[in-house]
Every structure is written in structure tokens, then in C-alpha cells.
Amino acid sequence: MKAAFTIRFTQLLTTGFLGLLLAFSMQAKANDFSQLTIMTEDFPPFNYKKDGKAAGSAVDLLMQASAAAGKPITNDKINVMTWARAYKAVQSGPNALLFSMTRTDARENLFKWAGPIGENRVVIWAKKSSGITPFDNIKDNSEKVVVVRDTVGDQLMVSAGATDDQLARASKPEGASKMLINDRIKLWAYSENSGARQLKDAGANVDDYEIVHVLKSSELYFAFSKDVDDSVIQLLQKGIDQVRP
Template sequence: MFLGSMASESALASEKLYIYTENFPPYNMSATGRAFEHNANSIDGICTEMVQAILQKTDLDYVIKLRNWDFGYNRALSKPNHGIFCTTYTEERAQRFKWVGPLTKNLWTIFAASGTNLKIDKLEDTKGMLYAGYRNDVMTNYLLERGYEVSAMESDDINPKRLELGQVDLWIADRLAGPYFASLQDVEGLEPVFSFNETELYLAMNLETSEEVMKKLQGGLQEIKDSGMYEAIETKYGL
């Protein structure tokens, strides 16, 4: 009996999930304004509420932590039972993870400084201009792969201020997250000058995560959709 109990506890421990997110309001963010958080109670946002609701519909043991994007992304990429949200689903990333979602959607938006006269009809109109972005972000990578100039930081927090001060010409961000970050930096009047590429956001799990765990996560997502909780969370954040 003792040996069997020990084996059972070991199996459960091996299935514990370590899930990371970043400060990307209003999708995921610290509830206390800190750069890092160590438990789910101190993390807020659309995707955070979705992921917590999904996990609460399962019997899985888990922790959710807020770190910078590079740290969480590389953990999810390299360690079994590790994951990261909200992660944009792309063809390039598709084979790197197992996916739960979509949790919600976002719309890529280019912001210019207050009072701009800039008119953009297509993305190519911004060739030769310097963008603010952040490292390993899907929007930043998209621009870099197509030959655009991007000054990428460790996080998006200071990019609104960089744009206001004229250190960059443009800033690429999400339609909801952009204005939120700007308000946190007391930056007003940034103007959305072009939007494109609506994408879906997911919980991305390491490829070695078991199919049993993935089935439970997908089942939890279906439960919150069936109960109306999914729609209620989106409505709460104005989607």
C-alpha cells in the first residue's frame, strides 16, 4: 500500500503544470503593478481569467507565474508540462507546441505619436521608418522577417513613452493593449494609424505534455464555453 501510494503521488507530481504569462494588458497583467508575480491570485486579464477558468474545470495541479516573455516562452518550449499564454498561433509556431484555444483574438495595430499627419494605406507605406517593439514578440518578428526596422526592448512597457519622445517613428501593438500600456505611462493621444492581421491567442503547452493532460485542458475550455463563462469573460473586457 505504501509503495503504491508513493508511486501515485510521484505520477501526480510529474503532471503538475507550470504556466507562464507576461505583462500584456488587458490580456494578462500583474494585479499589483509589479514586473513579476509568483501566484495566480496576483495576475489578472482576459486570458488569465480564461486559463484559470479552464484549469478549475480539471483536477490538474498547476502554478501560474508572470515573467518576461522570453523567459516564459523558452520554458514552455523546452520543459515538459510547461506552457505560456496568451500566445499567438502562427504557422511557424504550430509544430512547436500543443495548443488550447483560442482564448480570444487580437488585432495588430500601428500607433503614431499624438498630432501625427501620417496616413497609411498599407503596411509597405512604413518602410524606412523605425518601429518600437519587443523581443520575440510575434508582431516584432513579423516586421523583422519582412525587412522593417524595429528597435526591440525586453518588454512593451516603455514603448509608448519612446514614441511620445520621438525616439521611434511608430509602435506596433495590440488594439486593446496599446492604449492600456500608454495610459500606464501617462502617455495620451497616441493615434492608431493602421490595423491588420487579426490573430487568435492560445495557451501553448510543451510538446511533451501528455495527451491526457491536453484532453483535460480542452475539456475545460469546452465546459466554460457551454456554461456561458467564456462569453461572460469577453463581455467583461468589452469584447
């Protein structure tokens, strides 16, 4: 009888201790960003890798906002990777943060959001010498379009009615821009600002290119996996509101 009581008492103590540990862990996650896996991609001028480190206006905003919130995020916590890999990771979690993400109706309920970071216009690029004239409807276009896999350009093209046969998917924006530059394809669906930067970095003259269609104008945000506690998002949002003009 005494042995049974001792075992039961030990079980209760263990359960209580584990409960306290869980509560402490949840509280720690709610109060800082230390448990987050932070991801970004090569998307200049907002975020990109420079000299082995994450750089860009969105990186600066994240570090400044977290510092203003009293829980600074250091540069070594930010992982630069391909968009497709990061996008998959932030959907499944746990404790994941990805930026800069265009906030759309299709994505609204997939993530939790803090921001905005800045404006983003998703467009279709073409060479001026291609002979392609601006068009108002995707269905008016018969040319194949290159997109970066799982980016908002990819998703918006599909939403507009483009089939897989009408799309060429690249894993990185550098690959997509080179396809356009080297005349392997005539159209590229991507960000206006970042697309211009990618073309320039690849050695192209941006003046030789033009926008033939606007898919969407929206804003960029920090996107969190759904399991992240609301208090973490609120903490970063508070910091953003403090440092943004």
C-alpha cells in the same frame, strides 16, 4: 552462483520498481496540471500583475477552466515574467505552459495549443501628430519601428521584410510605449487592445494615437511545450469548452 542469482534478481526488482515509478509519474502528469511551469507576461487586459498576483481575463479563464476540469490551478502557480524569457522557456520545456500567445502559422508546430482565449489584432501605432499616414505595405514605411522582443509583433515585422536596422527591440511593452510617447521613435508594432491599455497606464491620452497598419488579426491561446502529454491539453480544452459561452 547463488550470489550472482541474488544480484540479478535484485537488478530486476529495481528495474521493475523504477519502471512503475516512471509510469506513475507519467500518469500523474497526464491527469493534472501540477507538474506544469505556468508563465504569463504583462499583456493587459488578458494577463498582467496586480497587487503582486496574476490578473486578467486569460488568468480568470485558466483558473475557471482548470476548476471545471476537476484539477484547479491556483493563482500562486502562475509566474508573471518578461515575454522573451517565458517564450524561450516554453520552447525548451519541460512541462511548460505560456499564455496568452497569438497562434500563427510560424508558431503552429512549435507548441501544443488549447483555447482560444480571445481575439488579438496586431497593429502599428503612431502619434496622430507624427505626420505618418496609414500604409498597406511594410515596405512603404521608411520609419524605424519599436517591437517587444520575440513577441508576435516582432516576428510579423521580420516576416513582412523588416531588417534588424529597421527595428528597435524593447524587453518590455512599458519600455516600447514610453519610446513612442517620448518621441524617441514614431512607430510601435504591438497588440491593439494591450497597446491602448499600455499607453493609458503610462499616462498618455489614447485619443492622441492611431493605428496606421494592421499586421495580423488572430486569436490568443494557451501554448504548451511539445513534451507535454496530449491528455493534459485535452483536459484543459475540455474545461475551456465548459466555461466559455
